[in-house]
Amino acid sequence: MSGHDGPDPATEAFVAHRNLLFTVAYEMLGSAADAEDVLQETWLRWAGVDLATVRDQRAYLVRIATRQALGRLRALGRRKESYVGPWLPEPLLTAPDVAEDVELADSVSMAMLLVLETLQPTERAVFVLREVFDLDYDEIAEAVDKNPAAVRQIAHRARSHVAARRPRGTGSPAEHRAALQAFQRAVQTGELQSLLDILAPEVVLLTDGGGIKQAALAPVIGAGMVAQVLSRITSTASLRPAQVNGHPALTVHLDGELDTVVAVRIDDGLITGLYAVRNPEKLSHMERETPVSR
Template sequence: MSEEGSSDPATDAFVAYRSLLFTVAYEMLGSAADAEDVLQETWLRWADVDLDTVRDQRAYLVKIATRQALTRLRTLGRRKESYVGPWLPEPLLTAPDVAEDVELAESVSMAMLLVLETLTPAERAVFVLREVFDLGYDEIAEAVGKSASAVRQIAHRARAHVAARRPRGVVSSAETRGALEAFQRAVETGDLQSLLEILAPDVVLLSDGGGVKQAVPRPIVGAGKVGRLWAVGLGRVGAAMSLELVQVNGGPALLVRLNGEIDGVLAVRVEDGLVTGLYYVRNPEKLSRVEREIAVSR
């Protein structure tokens, strides 16, 4: 890439759309590390393009990034088959203003990224480009290498699939923060009863240690089991553990430290004022982007 301050048109265009391209790739992959690799591959291909032949630079760059992400998504699928324990997306420390764009915040949330994991690669690409970035069917067709009519069918199928699995209704950042603060207070005081009052009866806890750090090997379901784990099990570490409220993936989350060192990130899904999902990422390889803000945009 050209040096900073260059007036090279290709560089200027890439820099202008970089955060958008990162967001497209991240939403397709759930991995910031892989999204960064997609950006590098996109730049290498973009640098060879004759800009005089490009009518819409944004659409062209999105097309390149989408194709690279689709290729990498299939590789990731094979990696996840041998992953130790539950796989969770890589958490991102995001700016507070991301929450103001409700659709963007939902699209990068842990809960939504896990829903997108249940789609096929083509469905995921079409859904992200259409529902989040509002690309036209013709543009999406070119990006995914399918006809516009096929893309319409895929979009309809993906939309129905996501609608059946996404949280019911829009939950404000303030509501999520309120539930998370109540959860934090209960954990810090070891108050099991207060935990049970903020956890939904069928709450699900997923923990990702990647085979490197200890984590629950399979989902834990039920307020009683989840509550006891946080109030009693983690309570044993006492003063060694601290919880800090941060903005992760467009919404409130907790940064967990043990003896001052980052141990993990806990994101939540909230519905009707109760915590219905807890996503605890402990895999060290996924925690490098929770100490500096990452720009996401549409």
């Protein structure tokens, strides 16, 4: 800080791009807690930079954050190997206007983050920086310590990989909400047929308890099996709509406390993926809205 004159230029630049940097790190890591740590590390390095040597502050900050996130991504991969049960991204409570930026909402959706999990660390960084944040290949090359030609090849490979696995995204936000409301009613009333009507035959349910809360240790596959699991939700549970990772979702409360966040993937009006995060260590970013931006 610079006395009574307000923030210094380095602080102003960092604050101006903070939401962008968080979003870059979060999309690379799928962990809000790790993304916050990346922001801290980025600030410490940025504070020591001579701003007179920086041509593009946004690109420079993104480069620092990307390098920090890449290091964490490799460490996170090792942590996931010993994780109990399925590992799901940390859900974020997001503002309703995030859904208006369709590309941003798609990029932070639980379904897309799980697709990004299937990429190698450098592929994930290149895909996020190019496809979501539209950085040019030279900027990305500096961020990932590759030459531009190699980055183009990596980007092409990552695009093909994601295209084969990404959600089809055929429904509008209104259709998404309608499907979720029908799902909520079916779960609350316990009407098995109503539940089967909204679930795709090949639906997959992933539950993340992290070894702390009870959860299925393997994916539950198929409408019949998933409906059976959902029918066990206690009648004392309160299901509430919420905006999670840019899309309508449900939160499950027991005795007034948040117990589970349920994000969904909807294709052609049917639920094809259910992602239930129960690990309490992953629910802290549901207490207040987290700003994300491009």
